[in-house]
Amino acid sequence: MYLGLENGVALVTAASRGIGRATAERLAGEGMTVVATSRSATGNTEKIGNGRIEQLALDLDDSDATAGLVQTVVDRFGRLDVMVLNTPGPRILPALNLGWEDWQRAHDQLLRPVVQLGTAASRVMREQGAGAIVLLTSTWVRQPALGGVLSSSYRSAASAFAKTLAAELAGDGVRVNQVMPGATGTDRMQGIVEMKARTNGTSVDDEITKVVKDIPMGRWGVASEIADAIAFLASPRSSFVTGTSLTVDGGAVRAAH
Structure with a gap:
């Protein structure tokens, strides 16, 4: 599907690996200039398809750095078309x-x-007069999990913030949406199942089996699948979509709303 994102400017945070990295690659592949931040960024430029990724070192824990980040991007590239708000996972x-x-x-x-x-x-x-913001949270906003109280609490607050922005900006040409991934095969998820294995005295394979058995599609997600959903919501192809929360979890959350 043609997404109509070429020549735009995107900012993706926490983009060194996992879903953040996959999203940066997906948007660059659509022809965007993507500023991808992470603590380990080298400042290099990567060509991907007709677009590129500009790495920028930034620690999201540094409030002074994040306060000026958007203006830094605008000063350098003249505009900001897509903002992907990705954050690292807290303690479990x-x-x-x-x-x-x-x-x-x-x-x-x-x-x-x-x-x-x-x-x-x-x-x-x-x-x-235009732009798209996509917040990346978690299905734990809808269905909290044991050990995930930090994530579900603060991501729920971020979700409410995004819903409010969507309503306030709907008449200004700015769309704000949320993607809620379920279990996805990232380094973060691997670390979680390894921790559970140590805690429960089981094997990593045992813990993976427990996770997967609750997913109707019978597998973990792949980071690129989450990135595809983000790219769609960031693009003009979703021009009448704002204030929505898209669950991408293989059917794991059964709640009707």
């Missing part, structure tokens, strides 16, 4: 095993940068 622990410092750290990973960058991108896009 039972709620009673967490200290207040864990909550503060998760706030600075999952909510504060989303609000900072989402607000800044919204202002630029409203001035342009």
